[in-house]
Amino acid sequence: MAYSQPFPLAQPLTKATQQTFAPDLAVRLICPECRDPNPNIVEEFSSGDLVCGTCGLVLGDRVVDTRSEWRTFANDEGDDPSRVGAASDPAMDGIEQLDTVISFQDGGSGLARELQRAASRSQSSRAERNLLTAFRDISSWCDQFSLPKTIADIAKQLYKRSDEEKLLRGKQPDAVIAACIFIACRQAHVPRTFREICNLTHVTKKTLGQCYKALEQAFNLTPGASATHASLTPSTGPESLVVRYCNHLDLPPKVQSYCADIIVAAREHGIADGRSPVSIAGGAIYFTCCLLNAPKTLKEIGDVAGVSEGTIRLVYRLYYAERMKIVKPKWIDEGKVTMANLKDEGPR
Numbered sequence: 001m002a003y004s005q006p007f008p009l010a011q012p013l014t015k016a017t018q019q020t021f022a023p024d025l026a027v028r029l030i031c032p033e034c035r036d037p038n039p040n041i042v043e044e045f046s047s048g049d050l051v052c053g054t055c056g057l058v059l060g061d062r063v064v065d066t067r068s069e070w071r072t073f074a075n076d077e078g079d080d081p082s083r084v085g086a087a088s089d090p091a092m093d094g095i096e097q098l099d100t101v102i103s104f105q106d107g108g109s110g111l112a113r114e115l116q117r118a119a120s121r122s123q124s125s126r127a128e129r130n131l132l133t134a135f136r137d138i139s140s141w142c143d144q145f146s147l148p149k150t151i152a153d154i155a156k157q158l159y160k161r162s163d164e165e166k167l168l169r170g171k172q173p174d175a176v177i178a179a180c181i182f183i184a185c186r187q188a189h190v191p192r193t194f195r196e197i198c199n200l201t202h203v204t205k206k207t208l209g210q211c212y213k214a215l216e217q218a219f220n221l222t223p224g225a226s227a228t229h230a231s232l233t234p235s236t237g238p239e240s241l242v243v244r245y246c247n248h249l250d251l252p253p254k255v256q257s258y259c260a261d262i263i264v265a266a267r268e269h270g271i272a273d274g275r276s277p278v279s280i281a282g283g284a285i286y287f288t289c290c291l292l293n294a295p296k297t298l299k300e301i302g303d304v305a306g307v308s309e310g311t312i313r314l315v316y317r318l319y320y321a322e323r324m325k326i327v328k329p330k331w332i333d334e335g336k337v338t339m340a341n342l343k344d345e346g347p348r
Helices: 111-123 127-145 147-163 173-187 194-201 205-218 227-232 238-248 253-268 277-291 298-305 309-321 330-334
Strands: 041-044 049-053 058-060
Touching: 041 111, 049 238, 127 147, 127 173, 127 194, 147 173, 147 205, 173 194, 173 205, 205 277, 238 253, 253 277, 253 309, 277 298, 277 309, 298 309
Parallel strands: none
Antiparallel strands: 041 049, 049 058
């Protein structure tokens, strides 16, 4: 009987040893001064230092705080573990100020658009979305006009109040925003004219006037309503416009002071009464420039003030006819002004 040779025994496989890297947990940080085997190392996150708690030796600096950055933005006392978001906006009280943004990258399936619509419907109502849109427009226009944030906040409060009380139902939102910005400018003593607001917001002067009159009556902002509210909304006087116009014309500061005195003197004598503040400011600037021999053309002043050359010339003629009443004699005696520089009836 034939027997087959037995199979040879399998040899053990040799596995190549690979070098592994791992942190050496036996390494401990000790103080080189104390050399305590059980060191008392303190992390001072306020200063960003690693300090020995026994001897006070600074072992490291610029330590990164890896703890949770719990901060509170609540106005009242209490624990408010809010980890995201900016400070709360008083004008948006009662409105959710955090947004959820859905990415547009969906591979062309159209799912992102549907999710955005669903999130928009579920997050806020239509009234809240319209209010947020109006607030963004107010901030944008105030930035374009180089107006301070205070005016934007006042305009937002006025718009929110008008929206809640349904004061201007049926009016265009842009017209209401323009009226709110105009009132906010007057309350903050940074007056702007109707023409400037209309050029900024592209709202017609008639529509802006209608919205302004409605808000003025609703908010009790008429000058004769009460002493308290009358002081909040001073009229846009020519003196307040002269400063800005002179700055745009690169006129020296003395022109502003002389021009303001001339306007006050003309008002006391009833000269150019009934004219708009813009016209009076433009005419007074031209009269003062001629008086001080600071040449500025009618076109340059008209472009800055936003009035025609004929309007400025008309106010100048009124001032020229009563020039001895509005020009102080001490200016002439001290040689600060020269009456001969004034032209009869202005250039034609």
